[in-house]
Amino acid sequence: MGIxxxxxxxxxxxxxxxxxxxxxxxxxxxxxxxxxxxxxxVHKGTSFPAGxxxxxxxxxxxxxxxxxxDGSDWICMVHNPITSNLNFQQNQAIExxxxxxxxxxxxxxxxxxxxxxxxxxxxxxDGSSWKLIGSCHEHQTQYYWTNDFINxxxxxxxxxxxTWSFTLTKTSKILVDVGVMLQNVNTSTGGExxxxxxxxxxxxxxxxxxxxxxxxxxxxxxxxxxxxxxATLNSGSHTIKVKVYLGAGxxxxxxxxxxxxxxxxx
Numbered sequence: 001m002g003i004x005x006x007x008x009x010x011x012x013x014x015x016x017x018x019x020x021x022x023x024x025x026x027x028x029x030x031x032x033x034x035x036x037x038x039x040x041x042v043h044k045g046t047s048f049p050a051g052x053x054x055x056x057x058x059x060x061x062x063x064x065x066x067x068x069x070d071g072s073d074w075i076c077m078v079h080n081p082i083t084s085n086l087n088f089q090q091n092q093a094i095e096x097x098x099x100x101x102x103x104x105x106x107x108x109x110x111x112x113x114x115x116x117x118x119x120x121x122x123x124x125x126d127g128s129s130w131k132l133i134g135s136c137h138e139h140q141t142q143y144y145w146t147n148d149f150i151n152x153x154x155x156x157x158x159x160x161x162x163t164w165s166f167t168l169t170k171t172s173k174i175l176v177d178v179g180v181m182l183q184n185v186n187t188s189t190g191g192e193x194x195x196x197x198x199x200x201x202x203x204x205x206x207x208x209x210x211x212x213x214x215x216x217x218x219x220x221x222x223x224x225x226x227x228x229x230x231a232t233l234n235s236g237s238h239t240i241k242v243k244v245y246l247g248a249g250x251x252x253x254x255x256x257x258x259x260x261x262x263x264x265x266x
Contacts, residue, residue, distance in 0.1 A: 042066070048074050098122070104130050118169070121264075156196065162242040164260040170235045177261040178242050179226030194245035195225045200238055204229060 043049065044059040052058075054071035066077040099105060100115040108114070110127040123130040162180065180195050197204040207227075227242075240260050 156194075156243045156245045162244070162258045164240045165237065166240075166262060167237045168233055168235050168264075171232065172235075172264050173230065173232045174262045174264055176229045176231060176240060177226065178229075178240060178259065179224060180242055180244060180258045181224045182244075192245075192247035193225065195227065196243040196245070197227045197229055198241040198243055199231060199233075201241070203243075204231075 042057050042059045044061050046060065046062040048058055048060075048067070048069075049056075052069040052074070054069060056069040057077075058067050058069070058074065059065075060067060067074040068077055069075075098113045098115055100117050102116070102118050104114055104116075104123070105112075108125040108130075110125060112125040113133075114123050114125070114130065115121070116123060122133045124133055125131075168174075176197065176199070178195075178197055182193055194207055196207045240262070242258060242260070
């Protein structure tokens with residue numbers, strides 16, 4: 001029998017009332033045969049008990065956590081949910097993972113963060129709607145080539161090497177940054193050079209130009225032209241191209257270097 005009186009009597013003996021009312025002791029396993037241990041209180045305290053055995057349960061009243069002993073260490077069973085603000089006192093929350101999923105959670109509070117795993121963006125709740133905190137999808141490619149002469153014939157030219165492709169997962173407002181470095185420019189009188197932005201084979205009314213000075217010392221000249229443009233594009237694949245224009249006074253460019261970047265801003 002697992003539960004006994006502290007003052008155990010032999011069969012047929014009588015006991016005093018004080019003995020019958022004394023605490024019982026458990027000296028073996030107790031089979032509840034699928035019955036409940038009503039109003040059972042787990043052993044508790046501010047420090048773990050000595051001589052624990054595997055499977056023993058203990059409630060730390062200072063930590064407000066349940067622990068079990070695995071035979072060598074006390075293991076926290078379930079962390080209590082946070083029900084009040086935590087002051088980290090300028091310490092880091094190491095390896096913290098914010099809530100994430102394919103859809104925003106219900107009943108958010110102002111300032112709540114959420115990572116959309118389908119959109120790969122972090123959002124915060126401003127009290128009325130979820131707002132994109134920001135993401136940066138940056139693509140940069142540079143091209144170098146020589147002996148691809150561009151003559152100053154007063155016409156626009158599109159070169160396949162100045163073409164970049166990218167894909168958006170949702171309708172987004174992006175900042176496009178493109179640039180071209182005209183290198184080994186040969187000019188005797190000086191002239192104008194232009195670049196024009198082209199998105200999805202549609203010319204954008206954004207043109208950058210610069211005057212290339214006369215080459216008086218026989219040295220090659222380099223001139224960089226760049227464009228920044230904000231566009232709202234639908235989800236899907238897109239292309240960015242840069243068109244180059246050289247005025248009649250610039251009669252040859254031997255090499256070009258180009259870059260294109262886009263950053264999602266909304």
